[in-house]
Each structure stands twice: as structure tokens, then as C-alpha cells.
Amino acid sequence: MTPVRKTSPLAEPFRPLDWTGLYPPELPKSAVPDHVAVVMDGNGRWANQRGLTRVEGHRAGEAALLDVVAGAIQIGVKHLSVYAFSTENWKRSPDEVRFLMGFNREVLHRRRDQLNEWGVRIRWSGRRPRLWASVIKELQYAERLTQGNSTLTLTMCVNYGGRNEITDAVRAIADEVAAGRIRPSAVSEKLIQRHLYVPDLPDVDLFVRSSGEQRTSNFLPWQSAYAEMVFLDRLWPDFTRVDLWGAIEHYAGRNRRFGGAVDAPSESRGSSVADPE
Structure with a gap:
């Protein structure tokens, strides 16, 4: 394999x-x-326990992210989504937000070549409004640089909020309905999916x-x-690929039913049930 040329x-x-x-x-x-989704939580508490600033806690979390990405690739995960900055994080102190x-x-700039x-x-x-232009520039550069890769897709959720994503999708559809491009009866789950920030992002499994x-x-x-949930009592800077693998082992032992019953005969699943009246 040809070595990747460093861009930074x-x-x-x-x-x-x-x-x-x-x-x-x-x-x-x-x-x-x-598809594994990860909420990287606990940087502040990790720092407080050690008499450090919250900023130092966030810096310590960078190594955990790199380790988890490597571990996800090793075990065969194809999509990893991480919560890097939520729309609610704007409520934090101006110093922490900055x-x-x-x-x-900086993380995107330093790590993009390694990930590539x-x-x-x-x-x-995520949303563009309020997000620093310099952050958007780095995100877009990283997207272009790595667009041909297929080992793992790492979705960085930056200035992201789930309710905002759905609201933005519905608003865009409403505009199309008002313009006469879409009939109201044509609105469906698939149509909403196509208007999400990353339309082809698969459903989360874990x-x-x-x-x-x-x-x-x-x-x-x-x-x-329909994701399986695993909550681990480990602060993010201490989180490693071994913790990820443990969560995946828990996932592997679960029976995903997607709303069906455990003992439902396979031939009856999905069949229509008419009202006897």
C-alpha cells in the first residue's frame, strides 16, 4: 500500500x-x-478528580478517541459516530466554548493524516450557524481528503443536536410542499431521512x-x-479500545427484536392482521 502523504x-x-x-x-x-455511536462524556469530571482544568480534561480525551477509532477498525465496525460538540454546548462558559x-x-488538523x-x-x-468558519474549513478539508476511503466512516457530530436535525429536515420538506414540489401525502420516513444532515448514515446498532x-x-x-444501549462507568479520558470491545461483546449477546416478540413464529412476522369487526 502506498504511504499517505502528510498534508500538515x-x-x-x-x-x-x-x-x-x-x-x-x-x-x-x-x-x-x-454502526456504533459514542457519547464521549466525562472529561470535566476526570480533570476535577485530578485537580486539573476542564480544558486539560478535554485534551486528555483526544488520545481516547484515537484509540477507539483504531479499536473499531480492528474489530470490524464500519461506521463510528462521535458527539464532538452539541448545540447545547453553547451554554457553557465563553472560555470553554472558545x-x-x-x-x-486542531484535532482535525493534527489527526487527519493519521486517519487517512x-x-x-x-x-x-451538524449545523453551520454559529460554528466557527475555521472549524467548518477543517471539517470540509478532512471530508475531501478522505472521501475515497472505506475502511471506517468516522462521522464527527459538531454543532449537532438531534431535535434540531429533525426540525431542520421537516422545515426543508415543508418549504418544498409549500412550493408545490412535494405533495403532503408523499411525506414519509424515507423522505425525512433524505433531508437529514447525512442522509446515508445508517441506523445506529450500538x-x-x-x-x-x-x-x-x-x-x-x-x-x-432501535439501537442497543451500553452505559459504561468509565470517564472518557480513561476509555480505551478494550472498553469498546467489551461493549460490543455485550451487544453480541443481545437478541435484537425490532419490536417483535422473542417467541413469535417466523412465518407470522410481518403478516397482516385484520380487524375481525
Whole structure:
């Protein structure tokens, strides 16, 4: 394979996927989730426990993200979506918001070549308004640089809110209905899907949150309708690929029914049930 040319003088030295010497559990391909969504929570608490600033906690979380991306590739995950900055994060202090904007930009700049070397395709999901132009520029550059890769798709959710995503999609459809381009009766789940930020983002199979908190925090609600949830009591800077693999093993042991009953005979599933009256 031809080595990837570095596009930034700030790029970190390249690492092999298995730089830790750790290897994933052996699971059937069918047991590995196609799409894993991760809420990277706990940076602030991690810093507080060590007498550090919240900023230092966020910086420590960068290594965890890189490790989890490598671990996802090793075990065979094809889509990984991470909550990098939510629309609710604007409520934080101006100093922290400024740091997070710059930090997201810097991480993309430093790590894009490494991710490209691993065959990762980077995509962005989120709103443009309020997001720094310099962050948008880095996201779009990373998207162009890695658009031909197919080993793993890493969706960076920056300035993202799930309710906002659905609202924006419905508003766009309403505009098309008002303009006469779409009949109201043509509105469907598939049509809404086509108006989401990343229309071809597959449904989430496994939803993981670090830090012990047990909530989804407005992350990918449309895509996570039937996701299996795993909440891990580990702060994000301490999170590793081993934690990801453990969550996937939990997922592999679950029976996903998608609304059906465990003991329903297969031939009866999906058949019509008429009102006897």
C-alpha cells in the first residue's frame, strides 16, 4: 500500500492500528455492529478528580478517541459516530466554548493524516450557524481528503443536536410542499431521512456512553430508534479500545427484536392482521 502523504506539518507521527499490542475478541462478523455511536462524556469530571482544568480534561480525551477509532477498525465496525460538540454546548462558559472550537479544529488538523493512513473516511454532521468558519474549513478539508476511503466512516457530530436535525429536515420538506414540489401525502420516513444532515448514515446498532450517565443527550435520536444501549462507568479520558470491545461483546449477546416478540413464529412476522369487526 502506498504511504499517505502528510498534508500538515503539525501531523502527529503515524502509528499502526495495533500500537498497543492489544487485539479484539474473536466474534462472528454478524455479531459486530455496523454502526456504533459514542457519547464521549466525562472529561470535566476526570480533570476535577485530578485537580486539573476542564480544558486539560478535554485534551486528555483526544488520545481516547484515537484509540477507539483504531479499536473499531480492528474489530470490524464500519461506521463510528462521535458527539464532538452539541448545540447545547453553547451554554457553557465563553472560555470553554472558545477552547472547544479551537480544539476541534486542531484535532482535525493534527489527526487527519493519521486517519487517512488508516483508511478512515471523515464526515461531518451538524449545523453551520454559529460554528466557527475555521472549524467548518477543517471539517470540509478532512471530508475531501478522505472521501475515497472505506475502511471506517468516522462521522464527527459538531454543532449537532438531534431535535434540531429533525426540525431542520421537516422545515426543508415543508418549504418544498409549500412550493408545490412535494405533495403532503408523499411525506414519509424515507423522505425525512433524505433531508437529514447525512442522509446515508445508517441506523445506529450500538449506542455507547462513557462516564456512567444513562441518557442519550439528544444524540442521533432518529438513527438510534432501535439501537442497543451500553452505559459504561468509565470517564472518557480513561476509555480505551478494550472498553469498546467489551461493549460490543455485550451487544453480541443481545437478541435484537425490532419490536417483535422473542417467541413469535417466523412465518407470522410481518403478516397482516385484520380487524375481525
